[in-house]
Amino acid sequence: MDVDVVRKSLQNAGFSQYEALVYVALVRRGAASAVTVAEESGVPKSRVYDVLRDLEAEDLIETYKQDSLHARALSPDSIIAALREQANSFSEAADELRDMWEASDLDDHDLTIVKRFETVVERTKSLIRTAENEIQLAGTTAQYDELRPVLHEAYGRGVFIKLSLYRPEGSRSTIDTEFEFENTASEVCSRDLPTPFVALIDRSQTCFAPQRGSGYEFGILATNRPLTYVFHWYYQTSLWDNWDVVYSTRGSSPPITYVNIRQCVVDIAPLYHEGVIIEVRAEVSDTESGDVHAISGRVVDLVYTRSRSANIYPALSDISGQVSIFIDDGDRTHSLGGWYAKVEDFELRRLTIESIEMGATDDGSSD
Numbered sequence: 001m002d003v004d005v006v007r008k009s010l011q012n013a014g015f016s017q018y019e020a021l022v023y024v025a026l027v028r029r030g031a032a033s034a035v036t037v038a039e040e041s042g043v044p045k046s047r048v049y050d051v052l053r054d055l056e057a058e059d060l061i062e063t064y065k066q067d068s069l070h071a072r073a074l075s076p077d078s079i080i081a082a083l084r085e086q087a088n089s090f091s092e093a094a095d096e097l098r099d100m101w102e103a104s105d106l107d108d109h110d111l112t113i114v115k116r117f118e119t120v121v122e123r124t125k126s127l128i129r130t131a132e133n134e135i136q137l138a139g140t141t142a143q144y145d146e147l148r149p150v151l152h153e154a155y156g157r158g159v160f161i162k163l164s165l166y167r168p169e170g171s172r173s174t175i176d177t178e179f180e181f182e183n184t185a186s187e188v189c190s191r192d193l194p195t196p197f198v199a200l201i202d203r204s205q206t207c208f209a210p211q212r213g214s215g216y217e218f219g220i221l222a223t224n225r226p227l228t229y230v231f232h233w234y235y236q237t238s239l240w241d242n243w244d245v246v247y248s249t250r251g252s253s254p255p256i257t258y259v260n261i262r263q264c265v266v267d268i269a270p271l272y273h274e275g276v277i278i279e280v281r282a283e284v285s286d287t288e289s290g291d292v293h294a295i296s297g298r299v300v301d302l303v304y305t306r307s308r309s310a311n312i313y314p315a316l317s318d319i320s321g322q323v324s325i326f327i328d329d330g331d332r333t334h335s336l337g338g339w340y341a342k343v344e345d346f347e348l349r350r351l352t353i354e355s356i357e358m359g360a361t362d363d364g365s366s367d
Contacts (some may be wrong), residue, residue, distance in 0.1 A: 003028075010079075013086055018043045022051045023073070026061055031072035055233075111222040118196070120209040120219035124199040125150050127207065131159045133283075133349055134259045136200040136232065138164040138239045143180060143197060152184045160259045160350065163188045164239040166195065181247045186257075188247040189240055198235055203339060206231050227341055236260075241316060256353040261338040262319050264351055265302055271356060272302055273312035279355040280327060284336055284346035293346065295336075297329035325351070 003024055018041075025041040026032065032040070038048040055061045056284050060079065063071045114120065121143070128135060128150040132278040135154060137147070144151075144165055155161055163185045165175055174189040183203035199207040206228045210220040222228070244295050250256055258264035268278055278299040303326070324344050325336045336351075337344035 005220060009083060011228055013079075016051075018047060018051045019055060023055055023060060026055075026071055026073040027076060029073075031070060033066075033233070034069040034071065037071060044132055081249070111220065111224055111227065113219060114219045114221060117209050117217065117219060120197060120207050120221065121146065123219075123221050124201075124207045127201040127205050128154050131201050132157075133159060133199075133202050135159055135161045135202075136164075136198070136235050137162070137193060138166075138198040138235060140166050140194070141175065144179065147183055155184050155186070160257065161185045161187075162240070164191060164195075164235070164243065165189070166191045166193065175246055185247060186249050187245060189243040190246045191239065191243050195239055198231060200228055200235060200237065202229055203232070204228055225340075231338065254353045254355050258351045258353075259349070261325065261336065261348045261351070262316055262323055265319055265323055265325065266314055266316055268299065269302055269304075269314050270312050275358070277355075277357045278353060279357075281352045281354055282327065282328060282336060282346075282348060283350045284334075284348055285343050287337075287344060287347055291348070295327055295329055295334055295346070297327040297334075299325060300328045300333060301326035 007020045007024055010023065011017060015023065021041040021043050022037055025037050029036075029040070030285040034048055034052060035045065037043070037052070038045045041048070043051060049069065052061065052063055052069070054175075056063055056071075059074065060076075061071050061073050063069055096287075104216045124137075125147060126145065131154050135151070137144075137151075144163060151161055161184070163181070165179075165188060167175055169192060175188070181188050196209045196211050197207070199205075204223060204225050206220065206222040206224065208222075208231065250258075256267075258267075271278060279297070280299060281294065281296045283292065283294055301324075303322065303324040305321045307321075308332060322343070323338060325348070327334050327336060334346060335344040336346050336348045338348060341347040
């Protein structure tokens with residue numbers, strides 16, 4: 001029996017040094033005179049009486065007269081429970097401290113594996129608070145509800161927010177009627193199947209965790225553009241394209257905003273091939289320097305897998321390869337690509353259609 005460990009633990013739980021010594025001595029003996037307690041605990045006789053009174057006031061012991069003052073230890077159940085609760089608290093604090101260390105200050109190309117799903121959610125909240133351009137999020141309606149306040153703040157800053165949400169099994173209400181997305185999301189799709197939690201922020205940050213109840217409890221936190229690009233394609237093909245869009249802020253009349261160049265080309269290709277004049281404003285980053293620029297002008301060409309075919313109504317599957325938009329700003333023509341653009345001048349971050357007008361016919365009139 002390691003009595004010193006018990007004494008130290010009691011002191012960590014709030015006992016004074018003398019209280020811990022006296023209490024352990026009484027628990028070991030059950031009952032004893034004040035003089036005996038002083039001798040066995042090493043507490044001065046002049047102090048032991050005060051200590052016994054303090055312990056009695058805490059309902060840890062009781063004192064009684066038997067020729068001289070005696071004391072008896074009461075059941076230690078309350079102390080045992082308190083120590084166990086404190087041990088659990090220390091254990092949880094240790095886990096939280098470890099997770100905070102793992103999740104903090106990720107370098108430009110860092111990847112961290114964490115144990116707890118809550119750490120992934122907290123990291124997601126932190127990244128959403130600093131998002132500048134684009135958020136792609138997949139999760140349950142309950143997870144959306146938890147993240148709604150920070151998503152609302154990000155939306156207010158002009159961040160484009162795309163949500164893929166899973167309705168809990170057995171829920172009769174639909175996502176579009178049960179949940180409010182105004183001023184919180186740009187586009188929302190509804191899924192019938194549960195999937196992992198995925199958050200992609202500004203094309204460089206990834207937060208991932210397997211779906212709850214899958215038997216796996218871990219998370220991936222990464223500041224890594226190539227990995228985020230891989231997760232983007234998983235999000236686009238598995239968590240978005242095959243599901244119904246239940247909410248969208250994108251209307252049919254300008255201004256119409258896109259952050260996905262492929263979706264933009266799918267929508268404007270029929271207009272472009274019919275000779276419609278499409279004026280746009282784009283926020284882009286230089287493919288060599290990474291500097292961000294603004295470009296305004298007219299769409300003068302579209303290049304995608306089947307752009308030369310007779311079909312002017314491409315689906316997303318038709319533009320799974322290279323896709324480019326060419327914009328004439330009046331002085332020169334700029335080529336815009338999507339994520340990881342290599343052959344174009346710029347990587348498109350955001351494009352807004354400013355106006356759509358019918359082009360002139362051969363006789364100089366407008367259609």
